[in-house]
Amino acid sequence: xxxxxxxxxxxxxxxxxxxxxxxxxxxxxxxxxxxxxxxxxxxxxxxxxxxxxxxxxxxxxxxxxxxxxxxxxxxxxxxxxxxxxxxxxxxxxxxxxxxxxxxxxxxxxxxxxxxxxxxxxxxxxxxxxxxxxxxxxxxxxxxxxxxxxxxxxxxxxxxxxxxxxxxxxxxxxxxxxxxxxxxxxxxxxxxxxxxxxxxxxxxxxxxxxxxxxxxxxxxxxxxxxxxxxxxxxxxxxxxxxxxxxxxxxxxxxxxxxxxxxxxxxxxx
Numbered sequence: 001x002x003x004x005x006x007x008x009x010x011x012x013x014x015x016x017x018x019x020x021x022x023x024x025x026x027x028x029x030x031x032x033x034x035x036x037x038x039x040x041x042x043x044x045x046x047x048x049x050x051x052x053x054x055x056x057x058x059x060x061x062x063x064x065x066x067x068x069x070x071x072x073x074x075x076x077x078x079x080x081x082x083x084x085x086x087x088x089x090x091x092x093x094x095x096x097x098x099x100x101x102x103x104x105x106x107x108x109x110x111x112x113x114x115x116x117x118x119x120x121x122x123x124x125x126x127x128x129x130x131x132x133x134x135x136x137x138x139x140x141x142x143x144x145x146x147x148x149x150x151x152x153x154x155x156x157x158x159x160x161x162x163x164x165x166x167x168x169x170x171x172x173x174x175x176x177x178x179x180x181x182x183x184x185x186x187x188x189x190x191x192x193x194x195x196x197x198x199x200x201x202x203x204x205x206x207x208x209x210x211x212x213x214x215x216x217x218x219x220x221x222x223x224x225x226x227x228x229x230x231x232x233x234x235x236x237x238x239x240x241x242x243x244x245x246x247x248x249x250x251x252x253x254x255x256x257x258x259x260x261x262x263x264x265x266x267x268x
Contacts, residue, residue: 014213057241066100077165078108139180157188200257231265
């Protein structure tokens, strides 16, 4: 994940990508990141499960997009590479996409120095994969990047993946960012989004005050659906991650007060 502020490597302060990686059981975190995650888990013990629910959804959405005939994927705010893979869940986007469609091509976009360094080491070596250093809030610059254009043909449909990334931007900016990518893409392109949501105002206040890695937003369902304005929302619409098609049976069917809102939409 990324934010609109350029990152410098500072291991003494919690970092968005590294805190999330720790919640997923990754190995890219430092003491400050682990302390931040521990503090968040004290407020919401299910937060690591929520992070996994997001990964479950992204994996299913990638397979669904591939089933629609899309073979190009751009992971915006990609986050750290996965080192402890679990088939269909904790796999990198290019692994899941290429399993669903062997001809799939993937570009990872982030501006975090650790994410970029690890991505170049563990992702860029794969076939038909590119790593782009850019701020996801600038669609023109991202889509003009030479590395990205080496694997992505914008004349053909693309699947844009915003995995929790839009939770770091105010609603109006998030809506404009999605519209920017959609406007520069070919008909048939797909936008996949997931956003964290907390229905408990007191708990959200505690989480927001504790989470210092970035300024997180608690977007309403109406706001999140608005991010996909002008696109054709795929069934079942905007729902919790657990309710999106193909849900795994080891995930509770009913979300708690903290969950992930998800959706996928097509440019017609």
